[in-house]
Amino acid sequence: MKKAGQNGGKLLVLLEAAQAKSAHISTETITELAESLDLSIGEVYGVASFYSFLHTKPKGRHVIRICKSLPCLLKNAQTIIDSVRQELGIKPGETTADGKFSFELTNCIGACDKAPAMMVNSDVHGNLTPKKIAKILKAYK
């Protein structure tokens, strides 16, 4: 059996592809990847669980990530966190009952010139105000 580094760098790329396809990395995917790359299940799970953008548990169709780093906090990111919470009725770390949105807090997303900012999936939304939140979220079906 090999170690993760001996897969020619494929493991992380394959995990990213698996997640892009089905929104999270299932136990079955981990087992399959381990077999096909001749790695242990622990080795594959170790990589999958290391990165914050890879999920080993199911997520909502859309993942909201509000930046909680200092430049955004200085621009009242807390009010944005509160309005998403109010709008969706869930806390950070939770998923709505209909499976539409997952809500997370994240570290600096490199949009400090547009603080406060958040990502919905790969889209960056900046210069947020509590008023804008409902409108932005409505665009995601």
Added chain:
Amino acid sequence: MEKRVVLKNCGVIDPGDIASYLTRDGFRALEKALTGPNSQQVIDDVKASGLRGRGGAGFPCGLKWELAAKAEGAEKYVICNADEGEVGTFKDRYILENDPFSLIEGIAIAGYAIGAKKAFIYLRAEYHFLLNLVKNAIAQSKKKGFLDHLDIEVREGAGAYVCGEESALMDSIEGKRGEVRYRPPFPPTSGLWGKPTIINNVETLTNIPRIILNGAEWFGKMGTEKSKGTKVFSVSGDVAKPGVYELVLGSPLRELVEDLAKAERVKAVQIGGATGRIIPYAMIDTPLSFESVLGAGAITVFDESRDIIDIVGKTMRFLAEESCGKCAPCREGTEVMAETMERLARGEGVEKDIKVLEELSETMMLCSLCGLGQAAPIPVVDSLEHFRGEYENRIQQS
């Protein structure tokens, strides 16, 4: 005053069309390098320019290249570090979204200089929205025949601050957990898959075409003795005009913060992100250079309404979350610091907290495995130096 060298094409060219880049001397530096005497000449020019790494560490770029060029082995790699994860930094994003071609030209020159046939751009997951733009720029450059000697592949990160650290970044490209490596060996002798590798920041590589085309002497005329050229800064926080500004190295902090970004009633400025130095307003004329303070050029401004203890507490919480966990001084030290600072901020501090913080700082700086843990205590140390009264008052009120 702004001096746009690295950013000269930003906002001017169409980042989606190579034709507009070609009208601005695009790929002429590569042509000059390829038709010059040899690859050593390119390395000599970069060495003579005095260019130092723009990702924070400031290592001499030409020296790094020379070590990799002279290292044994037919297989060598160039890596562009586009994992811009430092808190308050977005200048690489700005370069990528406005002028990906200059970066690609810089990578192409680097590949020729060290004899690499393969290059990677490691793009952070948060910048996924730039993936197609960068890939398109590579494809257009390839189609025009500028990348015959080098294959450039974009690899995406998956959300890990520590992967901006070069050895963790290489582990991530290799498909592993992004954990820091013991050094030596250093990447120029044993890097990606154990092969000679150079890892340079986006901004560093974007400087390369300018240096090759205009000459090392031209470049060396800008800046201070040990900090040549310009620096691109990301300014955010309590300022009226947040954004990206490029200044000649050695310019005073005041110019950037007050004149350009229009900050008022400044209490302190943090330079270099989460592990950056905290400069009180009394030192606002500090020059921005490798000799004094710089980092990757993240400038976070705090006005008089801000509580330094709360700010440092939030910073330490971030570092505790992002520590990769491999070495104990960083893994445990950042957590203890975060807990202590948060307790102080809540008004539950005790007399000995200051002493514990100072002792822990020293241990972490001496014993951590990589720059994250070694630099993590800086905000604590600096705030204790410049704002000690606030700590003491808070403890007295507890």
